[in-house]
Amino acid sequence: DQQVKQNSPSLSVQEGRISILNCDYTNSMFDYFLWYKKYPAEGPTFLISISSIKDKNEDGRFTVFLNKSAKHLSLHIVPSQPGDSAVYFCAASADSGAGSYQLTFGKGTKLSVIP
Amino acid sequence: KAGVTQTPRYLIKTRGQQVTLSCSPISGHRSVSWYQQTPGQGLQFLFEYFSETQRNKGNFPGRFSGRQFSNSRSEMNVSTLELGDSALYLCASSRGGRAFTDTQYFGPGTRLTVL
Numbered sequence: 001d002q003q004v005k006q007n008s009p010s011l012s013v014q015e016g017r018i019s020i021l022n023c024d025y026t027n028s029m030f031d032y033f034l035w036y037k038k039y040p041a042e043g044p045t046f047l048i049s050i051s052s053i054k055d056k057n058e059d060g061r062f063t064v065f066l067n068k069s070a071k072h073l074s075l076h077i078v079p080s081q082p083g084d085s086a087v088y089f090c091a092a093s094a095d096s097g098a099g100s101y102q103l104t105f106g107k108g109t110k111l112s113v114i115p
Numbered sequence: 116k117a118g119v120t121q122t123p124r125y126l127i128k129t130r131g132q133q134v135t136l137s138c139s140p141i142s143g144h145r146s147v148s149w150y151q152q153t154p155g156q157g158l159q160f161l162f163e164y165f166s167e168t169q170r171n172k173g174n175f176p177g178r179f180s181g182r183q184f185s186n187s188r189s190e191m192n193v194s195t196l197e198l199g200d201s202a203l204y205l206c207a208s209s210r211g212g213r214a215f216t217d218t219q220y221f222g223p224g225t226r227l228t229v230l
Contacts, residue, residue: 032216043119043205043221044158051216089158093215101171101214103148105158 003027004092006106015115019077023090023106026071030092030104035064035075037086038108044089048075080113087111117141119208119222127228133194136225140187140208146170147189148219149181152203163214164189171214193227201229 005024013019021035031052036044050057050064050073057064063076073092077084087108096102120139128134140147148171149161160173164183183189187208193200203226207219 034215041223043207043223045221046218049216091158091215101163102173103160103215105160107157 002107003030004090004104004106006088006090006109008109009107010110010112012112012114013080015082015113016079019075019080019084019111019113021075021077021088021090021109021111023073023075024071025073025092027092027094027104028071029094031095032093033064033066033073034091034093034103035062036089036091037084038089039086047088077111080111082113082115085111085113119206119220121204121206121222121225123225124223125226125228127230128196129230130196130198132196133192134196134227136191136204136206136227138189138191138206138208138222140189140206141220144208144210144220145187146209146211146214146217147183147187148207148209148214149189149191150205150207151175152205152224153199153201158205161191165211165214196229198229200227202227 034049035047038044048062065074089108091105122137146165148163152158163171167183178194181191203224205224207221209217209219
């Protein structure tokens with residue numbers, strides 16, 4: 001049972017355009033969401049996060065939108081740059097009981113930004 | 116500031132053996148989390164240690180264990196290795212607020228191959 005789903009394994013975007021990466025979740029207990037970027041042969045790098053009490057968080061070229069009613073999360077990158085080419089993971093955190101938290105990842109979307 | 120370091124970077128073991136992986140967090144970070152990445156299951160949370168105590172735990176069998184020392188360095192142990200344990204094992208450190216809400220910094224990982 002995949003609680004966090006990234007339905008697009010890959011995405012290609014022209015340089016300068018907007019990249020939109022999507023993530024759906026099923027567990028209504030998730031209260032904190034994160035996006036990570038991963039280059040080959042490196043560990044993931046934190047990009048941006050959002051608490052469930054917000055619906056938008058912006059950091060430079062990166063904006064994360066949260067639609068709790070739809071259980072949907074998206075990451076917008078504007079403008080896209082070739083250096084953004086990487087695998088992007090969304091992740092969600094919830095209290096699994098007695099104050100113990102878990103972090104659940106999607107399978108990732110490979111973004112290719114074409115110069 | 117030195118990043119998160121993991122040793123060894125590569126490891127080959129046979130079924131039934133045990134293995135210990137090491138993670139040195141960023142100086143001043145008190146939380147260390149461990150993750151397993153495989154092609155089939157993606158990134159999965161193993162456990163998190165904070166101030167020498169396991170604070171959060173994922174859904175892995177008891178063969179996977181860990182500990183944290185007073186200098187925040189952490190080790191992860193897998194006993195009775197199975198072929199399915201072949202994976203990239205990542206550790207991440209953070210200052211240690213509520214789990215996963217503080218920015219996590221990942222190491223490059225240890226690639227474990229079980230033959």
